[in-house]
Amino acid sequence: MKITRVKLDNFTAFDKLDLALSPGINVLVGANGTGKTHLMKVAYAACDITKSKLDYAEKLIRVFLPSGRALGRLAKRLKVSSRCMVEIYRDDLRLRTSFSNHSTVPESATVTGAKDWSARRIESVYIPVKEMLSNAPGFRASIPSERFISTRPTPISWTAPISRDFAGRWTAAASVCSPFCRRPLMAK
Structure with missing residues (x-):
């Protein structure tokens, strides 16, 4: 059911x-x-x-x-x-x-x-997006210096968190791609 x-x-x-x-x-x-x-x-x-x-x-x-x-x-x-x-x-x-x-x-x-x-069990899982993204390598939600880049244009807004690596370069904390992207969006 x-x-x-x-x-x-x-x-x-x-x-x-x-x-x-x-x-x-x-x-x-x-x-x-x-x-x-x-x-x-x-x-x-x-x-x-x-x-x-x-x-x-x-x-x-x-x-x-x-x-x-x-x-x-x-x-x-x-x-x-x-x-x-x-x-x-x-x-x-x-x-x-x-x-x-x-x-x-x-x-x-x-x-x-x-x-x-x-009386009848329903199986369900609810994983909010921010909790899912917080498990991405390098994702630090509490640091205000992080930047977010978007993969627009898509009918659904997806964002990829980016941060600075140890050398001070901006890098993607997660590779995000939708069916409308040609390639994953990566920061330089």
Whole structure:
């Protein structure tokens, strides 16, 4: 069984989202800060609770790491008190959680469908790009003198971190190439 639909109301970057997923590969494209990573984290948390048997609200806290581990920090910031809702579907099963922006602990969330959802395991892996790149030889994410070069034009923005070697020359910390590149982009 695969995840077939994601619905979000007042959750992080989303006012309202109702996303039907295709049965094959789904590609998320959007500007920074529009919620692509948050969609991946919501889906990953839903898949992972089938193995870990954690409460879904607790898993969301562990994946998103909101300030003070307060669940309500995941609710979209509004000027008034509000509730947020996350629903994940796989075929005829639905996992739903809702909580207010004042929720501080996972027990304050209302979670429905978790027992049936967790009865059948879903395998998933979520590796954020920056964690993947940090395993590249020579990649040092915390040094401000690093430069980033892009392999544009591509429909998907890929960047290659570059840094200075011991002789002071700029070198690529990772060789990055997309199907639209003729050769990997290397710095001189």
